[in-house]
Amino acid sequence: MKTVGETLIDLLEVNDVDVVFGIPGVHTVELYRGLSGSKIRHITPRHEQGAGFMADGYARVSGKPGVCLVITGPGLTNIITPMAQAYQDSVPMLVISGVNARATLGHGRGRLHELPDQRGMMATLALMSHTLHNPDDLADVMERAFAILRSGRPGPVHIEIPTDVMALPVAPPRLQMARPGRPRAEAQMIADAASLCLAAKKPAILVGGGAVAAAKDILALAERLDAPLVTTTNARGAFAHHPLSVPASPSLKSVRELVAEADLVLAFGTQMGQTDYDMYVDNNFPALKNLVRIDIDAGQLARGPLAALSLLSSAENAAADLLAAIGTGNSRQGNGAGRAEAGRAAALAELTPKMRAEIAVLDTIRDTLAGTIIVGDSTQAVYAGNLYYEAGRPHGWFNAATGYGALGYGPPAAIGAAIADPKAPVICLTGDGGFQFTLAEIGAAKDAGTRVIFLVWNNDGYQEIESYMVECGIAPEGVKPTPPDFLKIAEAFGLPARRLSDVAELPVALEAFRDLAGPSLIEIHQTKTAGATA
The missing domain is CATH 3.40.50.970 (Thiamin diphosphate (ThDP)-binding fold, Pyr/PP domains)
Structure with a gap:
């Protein structure tokens, strides 16, 4: 039988992980035992903060979770800042850390790299934080971690493995990739949204970083509705140089006027948060007519702004469903390209x-x-x-x-x-x-x-x-x-x-x-x- 550390590498491989970022230490060497014989590339930063930011950049470009291996204590606290960045920007990141031996946890006897409650600390900013007490739970825990990373709103996930568990034998687990489940709005909700689209004369679309994977269908929808596409920072380039593209911040007065004048605004995969929509903290982002929000996170939909219709759905599913519901013979004439061109010029002049x-x-x-x-x-x-x-x-x-x-x-x-x-x-x-x-x-x-x-x-x-x-x-x-x-x-x-x-x-x-x-x-x-x- 393989050890927990060796099996961990096997489970990373089966989940399509091809690179990990980390700095090995005494408290993680057993996690490295199977690495040299695997297809996974190891990148060594100069600081665990660097490991986390590398994983972030890797995840944004590859579309796959960025994976880090860090030691217990200071290694983990060093990576908290990148995890917080990943949480705020919805970036999938898996942090696997060591933790001291099971029998020592919670006793406060001054063990090397000891924290009072490491898992509890990480639970405040991770979508999931789990301590692996039983080696036989490894496959289930990894499957749950990757399901979370691939299913809902992405963010950081943390698994810690006690040093006395890393080298224990584990029965050969099932080696299968975790299958994501992407939410899809109910058919009636899509029909209601499609009716609003068909009735609109001057629609506009807001696109956030959570919708980049759906760019092709969102662009087709924009062309059918003749709607300008306003992209937030993390969505820039999704519609590069298209006549409907407005690559400007909704914090700008001219962009706010563009969306305020629209009689329908579709918002795909955007938090509509302060750093994109109210950078100058003037509280002047307008109330929007017929705002339809599409988001993968029910909690985000509940936070506002107030929408006429909220669709709990991945951007990919919602865009495809709306296209099908609207049909191909219903293209609108809303001077979208003209409005987008005027918005671009006004934003730059501002x-x-x-x-x-x-x-x-x-x-x-x-x-x-x-x-x-x-x-x-x-x-x-x-x-x-x-x-x-x-x-x-x-x-x-x-x-x-x-x-x-x-x-x-x-x-x-x-x-x-x-x-x-x-x-x-x-x-x-x-x-x-x-x-x-x-x-x-x-x-x-x-x-x-x-x-x-x-x-x-x-x-x-x-x-x-x-x-x-x-x-x-x-x-x-x-x-x-x-x-x-x-x-x-x-x-x-x-x-x-x-x-x-x-x-x-x-x-x-x-x-x-x-x-x-x-x-x-x-x-x-x-x-x-x-x-x-x-």
Whole structure:
């Protein structure tokens, strides 16, 4: 018979896991026993926070859960921040940790890496947290974990295995992939929604990150209804450059006016939360006429805003069902392309010249590197892109400046994205302040041979916070952390690097680094690089 650790690897393989992120330790070595003989690739970050963010980026691009192996105690507490980010952004992540031997749990006798109640702590932010006391329960627990990850609203799941259980023998379990169950709205609810669609003269559609997998059917529905498609940050690129696409934030006045004027708004897979719909916290997002919400999470539907109709369904099922219910001969004429074009122009005009210059840099990246994925950290160019940027592909734009908003997300998440899609150009757009949170992960990118281009947007500190303090009449303090010489950091890790004197040099630099076998670095300085600001 195999051990629990060996069987765990078998169960990961049968559930289509091809990569795990983790740092081995004494408290997890038995989980690694079967890894070298498996088809699963192991990626070693420099910090467990990096493991979690890599798993996040991997999951967003691959569509599969990101899996991490971490030690008990500090390994697990280090990964809490990425788990919270995954919870807020509905990203499937499986964290498998060690925990001290069963007989020691709860006694508080100062064991190495001991926590008072590790599972209880994780239960506050995981969709499921389970301690494996009985080896024979392993297959059932793993099946339940993957069913949760694939069935409802995704998020982090945690399984902990006591150190004295990891090496125990376990009877050969059934090796079968967990089967997801995706909710589907009742036929009458779909019929009611279809009736509203057919009656609408000026419909609009809101699309969130939870609906990207349904983009093809949602686009067909939009074309049939002649409805502009407003995409939130995590849905950008789902309808790249389509005449109905409005790649602009619902926090902008012009986009709010577009949806407020609609006589029907379909909202697919979007939380309609503050970081997308009320970024400036002005509480002015309008009440919508005939709002129809489609969400996989009943709790989210209950949180509001108030809808005329709420459909508990996956976006894929709802879009397909609505298309079938509306039929092919009922195309509407609502000047959707004209309304979308006016919305795009008004949204862009609403931004400052500085923001437009930053968006122009994003456009240059997209147009230079076809199929590129831009993974952002919290930095000013990313904030501008969240307000307005049309990615060139689905999952071609995501960052931590939504939801939980963790600094240091970009570098490791970009590594995860590059592992998920090794053929795609991947840009990590990070500020000099945020980069220093996870700077060491350059080494992980080098080890893994990922073709990530780290694009550092350097403004010598936390300029966004400094500007906010000034606006609030507060003397700036703590906003000038000295950045390192990033080119020397790159040299230390063996990365080719270039500092731009003019933004016009960016296409040449991108082309030069595009086909390298590993990572590289480009620096744009906000005041020293010509063209970085208007």
